[in-house]
Amino acid sequence: MSHVLTVLPAAAGALTESGQTSTAEAVLFWVLGPIMVLAALGLLFARKAVHAALAVVLVMISLAFLYVAQGAEFLGVVQVVVYTGAVMMLFLFVLMLVGVDRSDSLVETIRGQRWIGVLAGLGLGVVLAGVVGRATYGTPAGIEEANAGSNPAAIAHLIFGQHVFAMEVVGALLVTAALGALVLTHRQRLTRKVGQRERAERRLREGGYPVSLPAPGVYARHNALDVPALDPEGRPIEASVPRVLRVRGQEADAREYAARIDRVLAGGWATGAGTFTSNRDVDDPHGRTAPTPGTPGTDATETDDEEGAR
Amino acid sequence: MSVLPAALTALPSAVGDGAVAPVVADFSNDVFWVWLLKAVAIIVFLLTSVLIAIWFERRVVGIMQLRPGPNVHGPFGLLQSLADAMKLLVKEDITVKAADKLVYILAPMIAVLCSLLVYAVIPFGPEVNIFGVITPLQLTDFPVAVLYILACASVGVYGIVLGGWSSNSTYPLLGGVRSTAQVISYELAMGLSLVSVFIMAGSMSTSQIVDSQTSVWWFLPLLPAFVIYVISMVGETNRLPFDLPEAEGELVGGYTTEYSSMKFAWFFLAEYINMLNVSAVATTLFFGGWRAPWPLSAINDGMFNTGWWPVLWFVAKVWMFMFLFVWIRGSVLRFRYDQFMKIGWKVLIPAALAWVVCVSLVQAARQLWDVDLRTLLFVLAGLVLVGLVVSFLVPEKKPAPEPGPTGPQEIDPFADGYPVPPLPGQVLPPSPRAQRRLAATATDAGDPSGPETPLEVRGG
Known part of the structure; x- marks a missing residue:
């Protein structure tokens, strides 16, 4: 230095x-x-x-x-x-x-790495000093002449002209290096490539959800990401909340929003949260039949399985 | 090896005037206040153009989608982008807690600064008289001006990449990584497409490239290079259909997700200035720069190619490319990322390389046999035309008729696991009820070969 x-x-x-x-x-x-x-x-x-x-x-x-x-x-x-x-x-x-x-860790992974590095650095310094010290300059031609x-x-x-051989050698070296990198990282494909189409077909064959999942939060007051959407019968669709939120347990209470829609449908007024809860499986004000089994989004465990399969 | 020096000594004479004067524009009269004036004028031009460009884009896309677009503030909604800029200025400036502060603030500055540099070498017109000083309408020019433009563009990407990294968040990082890969791949194709212009013009200085397009604009003889440039310029500016670094459906806002207020506005500004930049480069290198279009250029002994007139043609051409950007945005869907990379590496770069080789061969032939460029172009165009006509004469190979079955095909609608309707020419198997009825009629008549009712259901 x-x-x-x-x-x-x-x-x-x-x-x-x-x-x-x-x-x-x-x-x-x-x-x-x-x-x-x-x-x-x-x-x-x-x-x-x-x-x-x-x-x-x-x-x-x-x-x-x-x-x-x-x-x-x-x-x-x-x-x-x-x-x-x-x-x-x-x-x-x-x-x-x-x-x-991630910051660099300062732990030596190879024994004596540091000393080898210092030695190599010193060697390079000596070589450079020798070359620079012994260099002699001819009389400068001037920038105008050089840039004729x-x-x-x-x-x-x-x-x-002057350095064409060196250029060609360097070019050959670079091409070899690039080819070497290609050869070393190339992997023979053992199975057939699975594309978008094949994945979609497989998903349907396995009985997966055929279209995109419903978006979370359908109401103007509760359109946050953690609020599940409600299906046409007013029940929350668990799959509409992103899987990450569900895994973290950051999902809003679906039953409460279902209860609210019940109150609205019953002619009540949705006031405050959590003051009134109803379990629509027990008392169904409209006497609707039980949900059809297999309807997407009705069963939490089923949709979870679908998520996993994807 | 002895051939090479001989060839090299022959080279300067062959290249001709290209090697004598590295730059056509004469800046010897420029004094301090002249170039200060030009620099300020460029900044003002760019900033006002961006304001108009935002309005222009929203209006034109609106018209294409059969809706009015912004039409409330000012005449034709012209002040809408000003209102948007004000809104961005007074919004809360959020610095993400986990961000790398220095890089986070530096990134938008890099993006804007680099985008502002490009117009320094773009010629707006020939020499004019500015307050008694005869000077070209161009801030500066040097023998490698177009490479300088590429350099500015490649440094400008650091703004996007660093912005994505320093936000310390997943979507911005993915956006930053995508933009790195995108720009590295598309800059190769872009650079290669420009090489053919360098070969034809014999220079990399912008003023000389404009000067070389006196008789013919390069987009015509170098059409493949021009097409490659237009595609890669859209990729380079991260615009639809190549706006993968900020694909809203996949990455929220890409590298700008964690940016707000003025810092976001800077990225926005940089994107629009970059659009203007690549449009100006396309104009200068392929569309004759400031030169008047053909019928106008012949009027009154080239009157429209002198004085301040050329500024008009230049700006009009730049806005033609801006319209192209908006048009593409309004009509093409976003590419999938792997398709996009495949186009760049497997189509554009090989095509650009092959084209450069072709152009070099033509140029070498031109210098060896001393052929006039126009004659050569006519000959080549004639060859292409003859080839085209011959290709029409060659009888089209008829595709072998598929051994398709005649008559309606019975299909299993549940073959893929879910019911599908029959396509034209296909029929469903008889329904259970129809099967029972068939069985009943068969037993009643006692005739196993009873009348068959074809239950064809047409899909259309």
Whole structure:
């Protein structure tokens, strides 16, 4: 880190001396530099994986600004399109699927992992220091000459002329990697694929509910999600309340709402809750016959079974 | 390997004027207040356009569904979206307790900011005189302007994804994940469809692409690329029929479920500005940008292609695409998610790739043999036409007649577990009563081969 910090100002200074860097570019550098360093540190120290990913995004976009400021427009924009737009987005995709707010655990899963990591990091640092320290620069050609024609055209000449072999090798490597991923994750289908149609047919064959379930809460006063709908005979339909609420026991008392409709039908006035309860199985004011067995939604246990089958 | 350098040295001369001037528009006269004026004008244009777009969408969808749409506030209900904006402003701003606060607030800002950036490189017109300064009607342009648009779009998705994640709730997360997958897949198809325009125009700068459409607009010769772009632009903006990240029937409000008040309004604003953005890109790359449509462009030696006139054509074309958006919304049903992904990966991307190869071949042939573009296009169109005519002459292969049984078929109506009515050409087996009657007549007459009454029930 210290090595990089000593190199960066020197590089900026050198550019100023050669008359290449304008004041605006220097200001941009000194504004973006601290932001990038802070974001890079954020990557190391952020507790949540998504925050670390966001710090990397910030570094990448700032880097793109610097590229554009130095006349490498194509590189800067492609940096955002490819790295920020595609690669980091895929990272984020995986992170979000791994867990919504699970922080990294700091438990070592491999013995001595930390020391191996430190050693490898040190090795990389030494190699980088060696390369950067021994690098020599030729006389700069100048941005106008480098961008002769236009910036994308100049880069195209470099990539498909001077470095075409490396490009082809990298391309072959990437294609191989993608194919490898496909082969490794491919699974032979042993059974026939079950589609929407097959599932619907099977459900009906097993005597399931043929249409969508009734929506909960049919009354203007009680249209909350936990209030069961009433069937034409005034009895509550348990299946109309979402299964999650029923499992949690957050369902409203169905009998009470059934009782209310009884009172309304009997010419009474539904006042207050729970003051008057009637069991319509015992005294049925209209002398209606018992419900037809097998009618969907009449029997709580039956509908529950249907829910389970789905 | 020795062939390559030779080919490369030949390339600049072959590419021609494309490589000489990277950008056509001349910004050398611009001073501080000129570009400030242009930037402010773009923001004002976008915000007012969004207000009108919301009203426009509701009105047009209303007319398509035989109802008036908003018609109470202001003339023709024009002030309805203003009233809605005010309502959103004064609503209670709820920050979800379990949300990741920083990201939760940052997400709508990212979405809006990125959507506002795109119009910076869209040319509204040629050079005009603004208070004595001759300057193009465009904030800026550079050799990779269209890639810059793609970059802004891809960063803008972070707003949706992060909004979905930071709400710490199931439906928004699913919406965010869907939008990630959607945008990554459809941006590929979109980028590939734009590549053919780059190849034909020889540049990625917007002003030069408009300049290259003087004789013919690219949507005509590059029709397949244009179709792919239109499909993927709908997918990119999360509009119906591809609005799966916020599918109301499945995900409540998708990534916006936990957002309210101004933060929700920002997402809303970003969605509509993005519609304007992709419409402007379609106009610039495929529909001649600010150029006047054909009969008008010939009037008075191209008078309508100079001065402030082009702004009119540009805005009209953008609104044509906005109408297309509304039209699609009013007539197409939402796709199922797996169907949507299948279209993107198995149809659009291969088609776009194949088209890019075709265009490259044509362009290479053009440069090798020095053929005029118009001649080449006519030749290709003629080839396609001849192929079409020949395909009509080829006798249609008749499908083998199915060995269908003649006469009404008796079916078992309970074969699939539930009763189904007979279709035309099918009959139900005789009912129990009819069977008894048949048996009775058989015993009475003592004739086992009694008169059979066909009990055909027609389904229609």
